[in-house]
Amino acid sequence: MTTFNILLAIHVLSVVWWIGGVFTVTTSLLPMFNRLPQLERIQRIQQFEGRFANQARIAVLLAGITGCWMLGISGGFARLQLAFGWWIDLMLLVWVLFALMLFVAEPLRLPAKTGLIQKPGKFLALHAALLALALAAIFCGAIGARGGF
Ligand code: HEM
Numbered sequence: 001m002t003t004f005n006i007l008l009a010i011h012v013l014s015v016v017w018w019i020g021g022v023f024t025v026t027t028s029l030l031p032m033f034n035r036l037p038q039l040e041r042i043q044r045i046q047q048f049e050g051r052f053a054n055q056a057r058i059a060v061l062l063a064g065i066t067g068c069w070m071l072g073i074s075g076g077f078a079r080l081q082l083a084f085g086w087w088i089d090l091m092l093l094v095w096v097l098f099a100l101m102l103f104v105a106e107p108l109r110l111p112a113k114t115g116l117i118q119k120p121g122k123f124l125a126l127h128a129a130l131l132a133l134a135l136a137a138i139f140c141g142a143i144g145a146r147g148g149f
Helices: 003-033 038-073 076-080 082-105 120-144
Strands: none
Touching: 003 038, 003 120, 038 076, 038 082, 076 082, 082 120
């Protein structure tokens, strides 16, 4: 067992923890909450957020640390060249978007201040778009890691 193997296992576990939560929110909880009266809907979203946001922050940090560490071990920035490392760039893009949401937008309460949380359709669409991008990163990452591209 090498350091790389252990980092990869932690990386994958973090991604499962974090994107699994995003999947549940997007495909089950938000559609369920969207049937409630507006005030109760927002309360339920914030209750869930209160429980999951810190978990997601830890998982995002773990995925980022292990990802950068593996990158360092296996070739560094040279692997990020679009022509052959685009699937790692896609992971990085997903990571940056979620980190911005979790560490900047949410602590500043931007979804509430901009009125986004009050719009059920748009709020769900944003989650669905981020989920689709994250699933694409997982799909392409699993193939890319085995030299499939
Ligand atoms: C800072 C952000 C990230 C960096 C630097 C990074 C980097 C890496 C590296 C270097 C590998 C190993 C590739 C290899 O085996 O040669 C890897 C694997 C992988 N990463 Fe990331 N990653 C990041 C974020 C993410 C995110 C956000 C996701 C998914 C949403 C993701 C999903 C995966 C998957 C599925 C694998 C392949 C696992 C396997 O089947 O072997 N990574 N990542």
